Amino acid sequence: MELDNSQLLRFTTAGSVDDGKSTLIGRLLYDSKSIFEDQLEAVETTSKKKGHEGVDLALFTDGLKDEREQGITIDVAYRYFTTPKRKFIIADTPGHIQYTRNMVTGASTANAAIILVDARHGVIEQTRRHAFIASLLQIPHIIVCVNKMDLVDFSEEVFNDIVKQFEEFSSKLLVKDIRFRPISALLGDNVVNRSENMPWYEGSTLLHTLETMHISSDINKVDARFPVQTVLRPQNEEHRDYRGYAGRVASGVLRPGDEVTVLPSGFTSRIKTIDAFEGALEEAYAPMSVSVTLEDDIDISRGDMIVRSNNKPEASQDIEVMLCWLNNSPAKPRAKYSVKHTSNEQKAMIKEILYKIDINTLDRSPDGEGLEMNDICKVKLRTTKPLLFDSYRENRTTGSLILIDEDTNETVAAGMIV
Incomplete structure (x- = not known):
């Protein structure tokens, strides 16, 4: 069946620092011939100056590195490319743990998430955190790319062990479609072209997976x-x-x-x-x-x-919300904020922290001592007037909200109504 060329796939990339995310995106762009000639020439020139034999693929995406080193806030970088079969938007988020909050931004409209795992290190806390956020935001497809297979001698045993680690953890997640791909972004194995170094792997390449993946609309078409x-x-x-x-x-x-x-x-x-x-x-x-x-x-x-008239949302001043805390300053129960939900903005208070999620185990830990940056928790909000909402599971738009600090006007948390 021929795919509609106008189909647009939005996907986010997530991984720990130095998992090879920049190299992977560079490889996707380079091998799919989605690089402008002047950009390619500039990267080739810079690569030569740095003493690299070939093209340093990470340079295609590392434009934010200077700003990051200068302490400038990094949000989400969006990159676009097209193949004969499909158009793509990549939401590229920084890998440092202090930027986990940025994944919430990048993943909020994604159809798929690519989670990178270093073949040498296996599943780590950041892997679990990114997978949980993808599940929380109800991204329908997760592709786990086990990268740097060249550094473990393209071992099938290493790959299978990481698949087992991830599957044990992900059995608690609400994601139906999880796929695994053994790759080497640096050498190009199984990214755009099939690998000759891993004859034991019979699945599709990453690009083929992205090109043929079914895109289901996340827009609720029933509730007006x-x-x-x-x-x-x-x-x-x-x-x-x-x-x-x-x-x-x-x-x-x-x-x-x-x-x-x-x-x-x-x-x-x-x-x-x-x-x-x-x-x-x-x-x-x-x-x-x-x-x-x-x-x-x-x-x-x-x-x-x-x-x-025959199909109304819920209306309440007391709302249970899964919150991802985004701010450097901690939050405490009964702290007051401004809540923005669709076109409605009003005052709100964190009435109670019901529990936090332990990212390593996905266990719930009762903790009412406050929220730190990157904490994911379930809270009770009390608003000054009833909020008109649906659950996030039923409606992404009317089921999501943000909390704003009234003094600084900073967005401090993103929430999904349960």
Whole structure:
């Protein structure tokens, strides 16, 4: 079956420091001929100056190294490449443990995660942490690349042992599709081209896996959710009676004539029109940005949500959330923050820390002493007004939130509503 060329696969790469992530991405770009000529010439020149015999593949992705050494904050670097079969976006996150929080950012929209394991070291804490975050964010596919096979004499026994280590750990994770690939990013074995050094491996290469992997949409197409961002009241004479509610469709489908309820007020009406820049629409679906008009004049403001009357989200001031703490400063129970959820922003308090996750064992440890950076835990939040939400498992958009420190305006945590 021929694949749709317009298909876009978003994948994130994660691994510990020096696992060869930069070299792997460089190899993917280089061997798939996705490098611009001027960029290739610049890297070849730099490689020669450094005394390398061939091309230093890591140079294709190490543009952030200087900034990192200078102490400048690194977030997520996005890289794009295309093969005849598919288009790709790589979310490349730093490997240091203090940057684990960045994986949450890079992985939040990913269809797949590549987790690198050094064949010499096997499964370590960072491997477990990255796999758990991928599971927490419900990334449907994980590809475990056992890298640097050339440094263990391309040993099948070493590869099988690492597969066993990972499978013992991952049996507790909520990921259905986990694949293992023995590779050498430096030499190119099983990255784009098949390896002659590992005749015992009969599976596909990494690129072939990425090109043929089924992409399932993570958008909820059933539950219609339309968080209102702003109210449109044009001042010109032609449209002076127009009252539109603008925003981005979070999930589901909206059509003119649908009976809808406005939350939290509970007033009901029907959709009169759906308008976009190009004109009136017969339907709107996620993630389209549109303006909706209703048949009745209802008081609606930013943060309200328009939903189908027979299909409403949950509404509560007490919410259980899986949090990944992103900030250098620790958090304590009953600390107050601003919570941002869809277009709604209000005050919130960490009412209780229910438990933390031990990354090595995935065991739950009761600990109410506060949260440190990179901690992953389940908490109870109390908001000043009811939040309109679905569970993250059912709806990534209405099931996710962030906490913001009101004094510094820094994002301190990312949360997935249970």
